[in-house]
Amino acid sequence: MIIPGHYYTLRAVKQVDFGWYLDAEGTVILLPKRYVPDGLKQGDELEVFIYHDNEERLIATTQRPLAAVGDITMLKCVGKTAHGAFLEWGIMKDVFVPLSNMIARMHEGESYLVALYIDAMTGRVTASEKLLRFLSNEQLTVKEGDEVELIAWQQTDIGYKMIINSKHTGVLHFGDIFRDMTRGERVKGFIKKIREENKIDLGIGEKGYKRVNNETERILELLQEHNGYLPYNDKSAPEELYAFFGISKKTFKMAVGTLYKARKIEITQSGIKLVE
Numbered sequence: 001m002i003i004p005g006h007y008y009t010l011r012a013v014k015q016v017d018f019g020w021y022l023d024a025e026g027t028v029i030l031l032p033k034r035y036v037p038d039g040l041k042q043g044d045e046l047e048v049f050i051y052h053d054n055e056e057r058l059i060a061t062t063q064r065p066l067a068a069v070g071d072i073t074m075l076k077c078v079g080k081t082a083h084g085a086f087l088e089w090g091i092m093k094d095v096f097v098p099l100s101n102m103i104a105r106m107h108e109g110e111s112y113l114v115a116l117y118i119d120a121m122t123g124r125v126t127a128s129e130k131l132l133r134f135l136s137n138e139q140l141t142v143k144e145g146d147e148v149e150l151i152a153w154q155q156t157d158i159g160y161k162m163i164i165n166s167k168h169t170g171v172l173h174f175g176d177i178f179r180d181m182t183r184g185e186r187v188k189g190f191i192k193k194i195r196e197e198n199k200i201d202l203g204i205g206e207k208g209y210k211r212v213n214n215e216t217e218r219i220l221e222l223l224q225e226h227n228g229y230l231p232y233n234d235k236s237a238p239e240e241l242y243a244f245f246g247i248s249k250k251t252f253k254m255a256v257g258t259l260y261k262a263r264k265i266e267i268t269q270s271g272i273k274l275v276e
Contacts, residue, residue: 002029004051004058005069005116005125012044022048022060031060051093052124066090069125072115072134072151072166074184077106087114087127101128113153113184115166137168137198142191150189150202152181162189162202170200177204178242205247215247215255220264220274228274233267 002008002024010022010029020036021028031048040046048060049068066089067073075087078094085106086094097106097114106112114127115134128134131153142148142164150172151163159173160181172181172189181187193201222245223230232241234256238249245252256272259265265272 001025002027002050002058003069003118004123005118007047007049007068009045009047010060012040012042012046015042022046024050024058029058029060031062035060035062037062049091051091053093061091063091067116069116069118070166072113072131072163074111074113075127076111077108080106080108087112095125095127097127097129101126101130103129111184113151131163135163135167135169137200140194140198140200141165141167142200144191144194146191148189148191148202150187150204152183152185152187154183155181164191164200164202168200170202172202172204176202176248178239178248205251215245215251216258219245219255219259219272223265223272223274228276229271230273231271233269233271 008024010024012020012031013023013028014021017033018030019033020031020040022031029050035048037046046062048062049065050058050060051065053059066075075089075095077085078088079086084096084098084102086096089095095116097112112129113131114129115131116125116127117134118124119126148164149166151166152160153163153169154161156171159171160177162170162172164170170191176192187204189202189204191200192203195201219230232244232252234253236249236252241247241249241252247255256265256267259272260267264275266275
């Protein structure tokens with residue numbers, strides 16, 4: 001069954017003046033002419049995104065929307081009605097947010113963090129600002145050490161509540177990040193620890209020595225760019241290190257330790273310098 005709001009790989013079966021018909025599990029879906037790639041011929045397969053047009057027909061497009069069903073992302077409001085608002089979707093059609101799915105009234109030109117889902121009554125792709133119904137930690141699809149996609153959601157007393165892979169929630173503690181985050185900001189991270197009741201602690205960037213290896217190369221490049229010396233060492237404040245290197249003090253110390261053991265740098269009272 002073809003469900004709107006998803007990507008499918010479909011086969012071209014018939015060319016018409018206004019595009020190509022694609023085989024979709026026994027039925028056909030139109031790929032309008034404006035989206036047909038050059039050289040497409042009968043029997044070719046291509047990846048398309050499926051959505052409803054304004055006449056409620058399923059349509060294929062080779063455009064890539066800003067989000068698919070199951071995703072949580074920031075979308076900009078581009079229109080309002082008495083019943084809701086329309087958000088820019090990145091394709092020819094906007095996605096609708098009913099009033100009942102809003103936290104507060106939306107305003108044109110502003111962006112909102114929403115989840116995309118299929119409305120059970122209409123069968124259409126619909127957006128909702130009320131995210132809790134789409135997030136659960138009861139059955140986790142991640143484990144400790146996994147690298148994940150994070151979205152900043154809410155600031156708390158201990159850190160930032162983050163959305164994990166558009167499915168779960170976790171906390172990025174203030175001690176692991178030394179800058180403000182904005183709602184909807186996307187960053188790469190990893191599952192640091194899974195505690196009782198599937199509560200998740202998160203890290204930012206890459207995990208462990210994979211992250212350290214990347215940072216050692218970056219520190220060497222920065223040293224070369226600054227004539228072989230940088231005024232930072234293990235006595236530097238975490239905020240200073242994050243502002244300059246974009247990493248935590250723990251990661252900085254691990255990377256510097258690796259470079260020191262490899263005899264690539266010297267550690268002085270005021271900083272680090274390249275070994276000549």
